[in-house]
Amino acid sequence: MKKTILFAMGLAMSMMAFAQGEDKVETTLGADFVSSYIWRGQDLGSTAVQPTFGVGYKGLSLSAWGSYGLVNPADTKEFDLTLAYTIGGLNIGVSDYWFTTGGDPDGRYFRYNAHGTNHVFEANIGYDFGVASLQWFTNFAGNDGVNKDGDRAYSSYVEATVPFTLGGVDWTATAGVVPFATDFYxxxxxxxxxxxxxxxxxxxxTDTFRLPVFGQVVANPCSQKAYMVLGVSLAID
Known part of the structure; x- marks a missing residue:
C-alpha cells in the first residue's frame, strides 16, 4: 500500500516537471501562524506555525503541509503530503499524515510497519456546488483508530462548508460529522x-502590503469543548 502511494506521488511530480515546459505550473508557498491548532474539532496543540508548499498542473496537485509548535515543545509535530485532482466541482485526493506520536515511540518518518507507524493514510472525495461544498474523508491504512469491537475503524469524517460575505468580511461556516464509532475522533x-x-x-x-487575518470559533458537541483561534497568513505569489 505505502509503495503504491509513494509511487503515485512520485509519478505526479514527474508529470508536473515534464509539463512545466509546455504549460503553466502553479506553485503555492506560504504559512499560517495560529494561536492554537484545532483540527476537525480536536485540540492538537498550542501556538504554531503551519507552512505549506505545493505545485499544481491542470487540476492535478501535490502539496506538503506541516505544523510545528512555537510555545510548547511537547506539542505534536506534523508533516502531511496530499495528492489531489480537481475537475469542475469534483475533487478526489489521497493524503499521508505523519505525526511525531503514534504507533512508533521513536517517531521515525520512514517506518511504515502496519502496527507500528505514525503515518495515517486517508482518501477523500468531495464536490463544490458553489454555494456550499461537501467532503467525505476515510482513513484506509496506517495508524487508524479502532471501533467499539477493537477492529480497525476506517475512521471517517464528513464536512459541509458554506462560504459567504458579510460586512466586507469573508466568512466560512462549517459542520463536521463522524458517522461511525472510532477512538481516532x-x-x-x-x-x-x-x-x-x-x-x-x-x-x-502599507499601500502595497496587506496581511490576511482570521478569527475562528470552533465547538465540538461530542467532546463538549469549544475553542477560539486567531491567525495570520503569509503567501508568496
Missing amino acids: GTTGAAVTNLSLKATKEVKV
Whole structure:
C-alpha cells in the first residue's frame, strides 16, 4: 500500500516537471501562524506555525503541509503530503499524515510497519456546488483508530462548508460529522464533532502590503469543548 502511494506521488511530480515546459505550473508557498491548532474539532496543540508548499498542473496537485509548535515543545509535530485532482466541482485526493506520536515511540518518518507507524493514510472525495461544498474523508491504512469491537475503524469524517460575505468580511461556516464509532475522533457512534465559524479579512499594512487575518470559533458537541483561534497568513505569489 505505502509503495503504491509513494509511487503515485512520485509519478505526479514527474508529470508536473515534464509539463512545466509546455504549460503553466502553479506553485503555492506560504504559512499560517495560529494561536492554537484545532483540527476537525480536536485540540492538537498550542501556538504554531503551519507552512505549506505545493505545485499544481491542470487540476492535478501535490502539496506538503506541516505544523510545528512555537510555545510548547511537547506539542505534536506534523508533516502531511496530499495528492489531489480537481475537475469542475469534483475533487478526489489521497493524503499521508505523519505525526511525531503514534504507533512508533521513536517517531521515525520512514517506518511504515502496519502496527507500528505514525503515518495515517486517508482518501477523500468531495464536490463544490458553489454555494456550499461537501467532503467525505476515510482513513484506509496506517495508524487508524479502532471501533467499539477493537477492529480497525476506517475512521471517517464528513464536512459541509458554506462560504459567504458579510460586512466586507469573508466568512466560512462549517459542520463536521463522524458517522461511525472510532477512538481516532473520540466517538462511540455517529457524532457531530465540528461546528465552526471563520472570518477572514485583509488588514492594510502599507499601500502595497496587506496581511490576511482570521478569527475562528470552533465547538465540538461530542467532546463538549469549544475553542477560539486567531491567525495570520503569509503567501508568496
